[in-house]
Amino acid sequence: MEGYILEWLNLLGRWVHLVVGIAWIGASFYFIWLDNSLETPKAAADIDQGVGGEIWSVHGGGFYHAQKYKVAPPELPQTLHWFKWEAYTTWITGMFLLALMYWYQAEIYLIDPQVMGLSKPVAVALGMLTIVLGWIAYDRLCKSSLGEHETRLSAVMFVFVCVVAWGLCQIFSGRGAYLHYGAMLGTIMVANVAFVIMPGQRDLVAAKKEGRAPDPIHGIRAKQRSVHNTYFTLPVLFVMISNHYAMTWGHQFNWLILIALSVAGAAIRVYFVQRHFGRQTPIPLVIAAVLIMGVAAAIAPAPRAAVDSSVNSAELFGGVQGVMASRCVSCHAQEPTQAGFSVAPKGVELERAEDIVRHAAAIHQQVVVTRAMPIGNLTQITDEERTLIDQWFLTGGKAE
Numbered sequence: 328m329e330g331y332i333l334e335w336l337n338l339l340g341r342w343v344h345l346v347v348g349i350a351w352i353g354a355s356f357y358f359i360w361l362d363n364s365l366e367t368p369k370a371a372a373d374i375d376q377g378v379g380g381e382i383w384s385v386h387g388g389g390f391y392h393a394q395k396y397k398v399a400p401p402e403l404p405q406t407l408h409w410f411k412w413e414a415y416t417t418w419i420t421g422m423f424l425l426a427l428m429y430w431y432q433a434e435i436y437l438i439d440p441q442v443m444g445l446s447k448p449v450a451v452a453l454g455m456l457t458i459v460l461g462w463i464a465y466d467r468l469c470k471s472s473l474g475e476h477e478t479r480l481s482a483v484m485f486v487f488v489c490v491v492a493w494g495l496c497q498i499f500s501g502r503g504a505y506l507h508y509g510a511m512l513g514t515i516m517v518a519n520v521a522f523v524i525m526p527g528q529r530d531l532v533a534a535k536k537e538g539r540a541p542d543p544i545h546g547i548r549a550k551q552r553s554v555h556n557t558y559f560t561l562p563v564l565f566v567m568i569s570n571h572y573a574m575t576w577g578h579q580f581n582w583l584i585l586i587a588l589s590v591a592g593a594a595i596r597v598y599f600v601q602r603h604f605g606r607q608t609p610i611p612l613v614i615a616a617v618l619i620m621g622v623a624a625a626i627a628p629a630p631r632a633a634v635d636s637s638v639n640s641a642e643l644f645g646g647v648q649g650v651m652a653s654r655c656v657s658c659h660a661q662e663p664t665q666a667g668f669s670v671a672p673k674g675v676e677l678e679r680a681e682d683i684v685r686h687a688a689a690i691h692q693q694v695v696v697t698r699a700m701p702i703g704n705l706t707q708i709t710d711e712e713r714t715l716i717d718q719w720f721l722t723g724g725k726a727e
């Protein structure tokens with residue numbers, strides 16, 4: 328029953344997380360596009376009122392006319408939309424999912440004894456620390472004298488992010504490391520909204536009401552943080568879907584793959600931001616494509632040694648069935664016995680011969696190629712058993 332409840336909490340948490348995340352990133356992409364596409368106002372009266380740029384658009388059967396003030400309008404309107412709950416709810420639901428999957432079920436998703444034999448409390452504490460310290464370190468960096476030199480700051484931040492990616496992959500399971508890296512960057516993004524961008528906006532509104540000039544430092548800081556958020560977006564979104572792709576996090580050099588794909592994501596964002604400005608250099612896209620194709624080529628499974636053709640796949644099947652029974656069916660069964668599972672994960676049941684044969688390619692991929700299964704190697708499969716599955720699959724993956 329507990330497994331069943333967890334499953335529902337997971338589904339609902341993920342559903343909401345996805346919806347609010349789309350609302351947040353969608354709005355943020357829209358405003359970046361808006362900001363970068365503004366034209367000089369046509370009407371002299373608007374310019375007199377302090378309008379710095381405007382844009383016309385058509386959407387959903389209506390015409391929209393957005394105007395951006397250089398600082399603030401002469402009179403503040405009665406209603407002012409803030410766009411902050413999209414970010415906050417994305418973080419809240421994300422932390423809920425992280426806690427539910429990677430902390431509450433740390434022995435399954437976070438700890439990999441072959442990486443480091445952490446106890447559950449230590450693993451969870453390290454996960455939490457990464458997220459909190461990540462924000463503190465980043466915030467300090469931005470506020471230090473480095474923060475005034477955007478290029479130097481970016482270089483230091485890049486090194487910092489690389490160290491975190493590498494470090495997490497030395498202590499957690501691949502997928503746990505990736506997720507915590509993404510959660511740290513996501514937390515930085517939301518904390519930027521909550522602790523820098525929002526206070527700046529509040530000061531702007533307060534200054535307007537009190538008739539004083541707003542402190543320009545808020546604007547400068549907010550701009551810097553939103554630029555960072557822009558470039559974090561694609562790497563974070565990659566991480567959030569990465570757990571489906573064991574070929575990335577399951578690899579020996581998973582930290583390097585994470586860094587390469589993060590850079591690729593940031594470069595793609597650079598391309599689009601420049602495009603809004605009307606600059607059309609394809610260089611960032613080329614960099615991203617080279618990185619992604621380079622990673623794909625580098626982690627491609629090695630060509631297989633010729634298999635012994637005298638071996639008959641069906642003869643190996645008995646052994647394979649034994650491995651499934653001892654290493655897999657505690658989870659992959661109609662009624663799993665492993666705590667936390669109420670149904671076979673991904674609907675993959677490995678009890679009956681025909682099911683094992685049907686899933687042969689997936690079993691091979693998960694057990695031999697990426698070594699993602701058994702998850703966290705909870706059931707302690709041996710290398711000999713992995714080789715047996717390899718041989719069985721390469722000779723045809725048959726039962727008889």
Ligand code: HEC
Pocket residue numbers: 435570571650651654655656657658659665672673675677686689690693694700701702705706708
């Ligand atoms: C402790 C529980 C557990 C054990 C033991 C386990 N698995 Fe899994 N398996 C999972 C979970 C959880 C998933 C879903 C992973 C995800 O979230 O992407 C999964 C997914 C899979 C998938 C589908 C992958 C996909 O992305 O479609 C296959 C195939 C698989 N396991 C094979 C095996 C084999 C073969 C074994 C035994 C050698 C095994 N598993 C042992 C928990 C387990």
